[in-house]
Amino acid sequence: MARALDILGDRWTLLVIRELLLGPKRFKDLLAMLTAMGTNRLSERLSMLVDNGIIRATELPAPTAAPAYELTELGEQLRKPLIALGMWGLSMPVDDRIDPSTARAELIALCLTGVCDPAASADLREVVEFQVGEEAFHIRFDNGEVLARSGPSVEPADVQAQCDMDTFMALALQEISASGAVREGRVTLLRGGQRAFARAFKALEYSTP
Amino acid sequence: MARALDILGDRWTLLVIRELLLGPKRFKDLLAMLTAMGTNRLSERLSMLVDNGIIRATELPAPTAAPAYELTELGEQLRKPLIALGMWGLSMPVDDRIDPSTARAELIALCLTGVCDPAASADLREVVEFQVGEEAFHIRFDNGEVLARSGPSVEPADVQAQCDMDTFMALALQEISASGAVREGRVTLLRGGQRAFARAFKALEYSTP
DNA sequence: CCGGATCCGTAACGATACTG
DNA sequence: CAGTATCGTTACGGATCCGG
Numbered sequence: 056m057a058r059a060l061d062i063l064g065d066r067w068t069l070l071v072i073r074e075l076l077l078g079p080k081r082f083k084d085l086l087a088m089l090t091a092m093g094t095n096r097l098s099e100r101l102s103m104l105v106d107n108g109i110i111r112a113t114e115l116p117a118p119t120a121a122p123a124y125e126l127t128e129l130g131e132q133l134r135k136p137l138i139a140l141g142m143w144g145l146s147m148p149v150d151d152r153i154d155p156s157t158a159r160a161e162l163i164a165l166c167l168t169g170v171c172d173p174a175a176s177a178d179l180r181e182v183v184e185f186q187v188g189e190e191a192f193h194i195r196f197d198n199g200e201v202l203a204r205s206g207p208s209v210e211p212a213d214v215q216a217q218c219d220m221d222t223f224m225a226l227a228l229q230e231i232s233a234s235g236a237v238r239e240g241r242v243t244l245l246r247g248g249q250r251a252f253a254r255a256f257k258a259l260e261y262s263t264p
Numbered sequence: 265m266a267r268a269l270d271i272l273g274d275r276w277t278l279l280v281i282r283e284l285l286l287g288p289k290r291f292k293d294l295l296a297m298l299t300a301m302g303t304n305r306l307s308e309r310l311s312m313l314v315d316n317g318i319i320r321a322t323e324l325p326a327p328t329a330a331p332a333y334e335l336t337e338l339g340e341q342l343r344k345p346l347i348a349l350g351m352w353g354l355s356m357p358v359d360d361r362i363d364p365s366t367a368r369a370e371l372i373a374l375c376l377t378g379v380c381d382p383a384a385s386a387d388l389r390e391v392v393e394f395q396v397g398e399e400a401f402h403i404r405f406d407n408g409e410v411l412a413r414s415g416p417s418v419e420p421a422d423v424q425a426q427c428d429m430d431t432f433m434a435l436a437l438q439e440i441s442a443s444g445a446v447r448e449g450r451v452t453l454l455r456g457g458q459r460a461f462a463r464a465f466k467a468l469e470y471s472t473p
Numbered sequence: 474c475c476g477g478a479t480c481c482g483t484a485a486c487g488a489t490a491c492t493g
Numbered sequence: 494c495a496g497t498a499t500c501g502t503t504a505c506g507g508a509t510c511c512g513g
Contacts, residue, residue: 056278056346056347058354059353059356060278060349060353066273069269070266082475083474083475093507094476094477094478094507095507096505097476097477129357132352132355135348136351139344139345139348140268141268143342144267146338146341147316147338148317162265290495291496292495300487301487302489303489304497304498304499305487307496307497331495
């Protein structure tokens with residue numbers, strides 16, 4: 056534990072890794088998510104993480120071809136522990152619910168992918184793209200694997216959904232049903248049907264929060 | 265995750281909680297384990313953790329009756345995430361193996377209790393006391409529950425074992441067998457038999473490191 | 474513009490001396 | 494024993510500047 060904290064214990068380090076759990080990111084994108092972090096600090100953390108084999112420099116796919124950072128296999132292994140920590144933070148009784156104005160739907164989605172039952176999506180293979188407020192992200196179900204990523208999907212999405220933060224949080228907390236939210240117009244489906252959309256949230260359900 | 269790190273992200277905080285996962289501890293005991301931590305810093309962290317409902321002030325059992333700190337239910341819920349982080353640190357390829365001179369057997373035991381299969385100790389009910397170098401600790405098996413704690417057990421132990429750090433690490437990593445270690449004299453049993461001792465390590469075995 | 478590196482004032486830290 | 498007070502040093506956030 057001390058060894059892990061020697062590397063991950065500095066301020067921002069775990070938050071940088073959190074961002075990269077949502078897929079490869081550019082320097083400026085990380086900076087945009089981690090407000091109040093200085094450019095020098097970010098650069099310092101990134102090179103330290105590279106030196107320790109937790110992330111590596113890479114390039115964004117095809118048309119963009121911009122430099123970026125991504126997790127290595129070692130870094131990827133932090134997914135479970137970090138999501139577990141996130142769930143603990145979620146259960147903290149500070150304000151009962153996270154402030155919707157500072158919340159980020161893609162991070163909520165990330166948590167869901169970490170706590171949902173893989174068996175529930177064992178025979179599911181679809182990509183759902185979300186637009187929640189300003190943020191765009193997608194969730195890929197691939198026969199038991201569930202992955203949340205920032206930005207639109209590279210392969211064409213089966214479902215494209217649009218809603219506001221409050222609706223997304225209510226969906227994530229299972230306070231409202233997916234099909235009900237569509238019927239009531241709280242969710243707009245730009246592509247795909249209500250059935251496919253509901254299937255996705257069914258697969259994301261967790262048992263014991 | 266950010267909420268969790270707001271509370272737990274400062275230096276030493278997670279290490280203080282790690283110590284308390286091994287049972288209630290006094291101020292001076294925490295200080296002794298956390299070398300290089302200033303008394304003011306420890307005091308600061310402790311009161312912050314109390315304010316956030318993660319630990320609480322208490323008293324050591326019966327004869328000692330000294331002030332101490334222990335985890336609340338909220339703090340106890342950090343066990344799984346923290347041990348997961350510890351296991352990640354263990355898999356870090358810095359030096360393959362932790363330096364036996366700085367390692368602490370009770371922390372290794374703590375990790376084992378977090379990753380072993382509860383089913384393996386479902387019908388086991390015994391207390392094993394260890395003396396490894398200077399440190400004394402015990403592991404309590406109670407029908408599926410497995411708990412590692414610093415110091416001797418309050419209830420009389422079924423097994424009392426003595427060995428050096430290298431032997432304990434080899435046992436934990438399943439490099440040698442428990443009964444073999446006893447036969448070869450690497451482990452001295454002050455109380456209890458080889459069978460009971462071997463049962464304990466059998467129950468502590470993990471499947472995928 | 475993007476990815477950094479440099480500089481500076483402030484906050485946090487480690488060590489030690491001190492107190493109820 | 495369980496902290497509090499003080500002090501010199503380190504790490505941080507913010508702003509500015511530079512090379513591609």
